[in-house]
Amino acid sequence: MTPLLDVRNISKRFGGLMALSDVTFSVGSDEVLGLIGPNGAGKTTCFNVVSGNTSPTSGSIRFDGQNIVGLRPSRIVRMGLSRTYQATSVFPDSTVLENVVRGAFTRSQDSLAGSIFGTGASAAAQARDRADCMDILEQVGIAHVHDQLAGALPYGYQRRLGVAIAFASRPKLIMMDEPAAGLNPEESQAMGALIRAMHERGRVSVLIVEHDMRLVMDICHRIIVLDHGELIAAGSPDEIRNDPKVIEAYLGTELVT
Amino acid sequence: MIAKTGLTVRLGLVVAASIVAAFVPDLLPNLFYVHIANLTLLSGIFALSLWIIYSVGQLSFGHAAFAGLGAYMSALLAMRLEVPPAIALIIAALATAGMAALLGAVILRLRGVYFVLVTFLFGQMFTLLVLNWADLTNGANGLISIPAIVIAGVSFGPRPMFFYLVFGVFLAVLLFTWGLKRSTFGRAFDSIHQNIDLAESCGIDTARYQVIAFAIGSGIAGLGGAMMAHYIRFVSPDTFTFHNSVAFITMLVVGGRSLFWGAMIGAAVITPLPELLRDFEGLQHIIYGAILILVLRLLPGGLVSLPSVLRRQGGGQ
Numbered sequence: 001m002t003p004l005l006d007v008r009n010i011s012k013r014f015g016g017l018m019a020l021s022d023v024t025f026s027v028g029s030d031e032v033l034g035l036i037g038p039n040g041a042g043k044t045t046c047f048n049v050v051s052g053n054t055s056p057t058s059g060s061i062r063f064d065g066q067n068i069v070g071l072r073p074s075r076i077v078r079m080g081l082s083r084t085y086q087a088t089s090v091f092p093d094s095t096v097l098e099n100v101v102r103g104a105f106t107r108s109q110d111s112l113a114g115s116i117f118g119t120g121a122s123a124a125a126q127a128r129d130r131a132d133c134m135d136i137l138e139q140v141g142i143a144h145v146h147d148q149l150a151g152a153l154p155y156g157y158q159r160r161l162g163v164a165i166a167f168a169s170r171p172k173l174i175m176m177d178e179p180a181a182g183l184n185p186e187e188s189q190a191m192g193a194l195i196r197a198m199h200e201r202g203r204v205s206v207l208i209v210e211h212d213m214r215l216v217m218d219i220c221h222r223i224i225v226l227d228h229g230e231l232i233a234a235g236s237p238d239e240i241r242n243d244p245k246v247i248e249a250y251l252g253t254e255l256v257t
Numbered sequence: 258m259i260a261k262t263g264l265t266v267r268l269g270l271v272v273a274a275s276i277v278a279a280f281v282p283d284l285l286p287n288l289f290y291v292h293i294a295n296l297t298l299l300s301g302i303f304a305l306s307l308w309i310i311y312s313v314g315q316l317s318f319g320h321a322a323f324a325g326l327g328a329y330m331s332a333l334l335a336m337r338l339e340v341p342p343a344i345a346l347i348i349a350a351l352a353t354a355g356m357a358a359l360l361g362a363v364i365l366r367l368r369g370v371y372f373v374l375v376t377f378l379f380g381q382m383f384t385l386l387v388l389n390w391a392d393l394t395n396g397a398n399g400l401i402s403i404p405a406i407v408i409a410g411v412s413f414g415p416r417p418m419f420f421y422l423v424f425g426v427f428l429a430v431l432l433f434t435w436g437l438k439r440s441t442f443g444r445a446f447d448s449i450h451q452n453i454d455l456a457e458s459c460g461i462d463t464a465r466y467q468v469i470a471f472a473i474g475s476g477i478a479g480l481g482g483a484m485m486a487h488y489i490r491f492v493s494p495d496t497f498t499f500h501n502s503v504a505f506i507t508m509l510v511v512g513g514r515s516l517f518w519g520a521m522i523g524a525a526v527i528t529p530l531p532e533l534l535r536d537f538e539g540l541q542h543i544i545y546g547a548i549l550i551l552v553l554r555l556l557p558g559g560l561v562s563l564p565s566v567l568r569r570q571g572g573g574q
Contacts (some may be wrong), residue, residue, distance in 0.1 A: 074463065078460045092452075
């Protein structure tokens with residue numbers, strides 16, 4: 001069976017810097033794959049290349065059997081690959097519920113003409129969208145603040161809202177860029193439980209970049225490791241934990257010098 | 258809640274406004290005031306259309322150039338090809354929208370001040386083109402005796418008659434903008450305005466929607482410009498300049514940018530101003546600038562935010 005996301009030999013060069021060189025990996029359907037590596041290893045670049053925010057210098061990326069290199073990010077989202085951002089990213093001046101409704105924008109059955117004239121069909125479609133998005137807010141545990149402005153939410157809630165927005169498009173694969181960044185240990189653990197629950201309920205694959213090793217080891221089926229733009233290891237959490245190359249990348253040379 | 262305001266309520270408002278408008282030309286003391294009312298409604302059309310572009314987070318400093326484009330196209334169609342003005346102005350509006358779409362597809366990838374600069378340059382290029390392409394545009398002398406709009410044998414040349422026409426068009430633009438804001442497009446526009454990267458990650462094709470907003474806004478400006486040309490019966494390179502673009506932006510800021518009808522209020526406040534400031538000829542632009550700075554400093558939300566600001570102040574005492 002072909003994997004859901006198939007990344008082959010991608011490289012990305014910024015001037016003289018090879019941010020990614022010859023990276024190959026894949027994400028199967030119903031899999032949670034962790035992507036780890038020290039700071040500056042190229043993890044976020046890897047994300048941006050896959051999500052279409054920047055294009056790779058070379059290599060191929062196939063999602064769900066189709067080439068996605070060169071497509072606009074919105075097009076890739078509509079194919080079923082959505083992402084969250086490292087920093088909190090919400091629509092600050094809209095309510096929490098409206099934020100999620102926007103995440104579900106491409107799924108909405110509301111029509112342009114209907115919504116301009118305010119027809120009954122349009123109102124019904126909007127009510128369905130809202131009900132559906134309230135369900136998602138329940139799942140991420142912030143339904144009780146649905147009518148507050150997103151910009152006024154506490155940080156931990158904003159992070160959850162970011163997940164809810166990405167989830168609202170009903171993706172086949174969701175890429176999460178450090179979902180636990182800035183969270184305290186308990187919040188981080190709760191975020192791990194949330195990701196696992198969404199994965200299990202929604203049958204959605206997850207590609208996750210994270211520095212919190214406990215979280216990664218906990219929820220990932222498989223882990224790949226980047227260092228200086230190169231893939232240095234791939235395997236189960238246990239294999240990665242004991243891989244000498246990974247230990248060196250994290251602790252090695254820098255301590256010596 | 259505005260989102261729940263049904264069709265009936267909106268129709269009621271339209272009827273009420275129309276009834277009031279029907280008496281306006283008769284109630285005003287003389288034709289000069291009718292003229293000011295007409296100019297104000299035209300400004301309202303320009304400011305509302307600029308708001309549509311602003312609603313995707315872009316500020317056009319070349320809005321007057323698109324109005325001028327519509328004005329020249331419609332005037333030339335009517336004068337050289339003898340197209341009836343009522344049809345000429347629709348063709349001009351659509352052509353202006355088309356040109357904005359072409360330009361927008363190239364320049365809308367710029368953001369912030371870079372977009373502002375390019376639209377400013379477009380405005381300057383338009384002025385230079387009109388000045389120098391004298392065979393077509395009559396250069397600095399401008400086009401004179403442009404025919405008035407005639408629909409079904411009724412001439413909308415006289416000021417009171419034009420008032421009814423421009424009021425109808427203004428109302429149509431207002432209702433259209435209102436509908437657009439509430440629509441799926443409005444949701445996409447506002448998503449882009451608030452957070453363009455996240456909007457793209459929501460599957461919203463931000464480039465496409467920005468071009469659509471730019472084309473709609475500029476097209477309506479073209480329509481307003483064309484109507485103005487057939488009303489004043491004269492258009493020259495000085496009719497639509499950079500100063501007009503600044504005036505439209507001033508209306509948006511003074512009225513309030515967050516709500517589309519802020520543009521309307523801004524137009525109503527700013528348009529009659531030159532007439533009140535007749536004695537200060539030459540100082541007008543300085544006064545515009547001072548108003549802009551004062552509003553931004555003291556009332557950043559514009560005049561539409563005044564009630565809520567006053568309420569907050571009152572509550573604090």
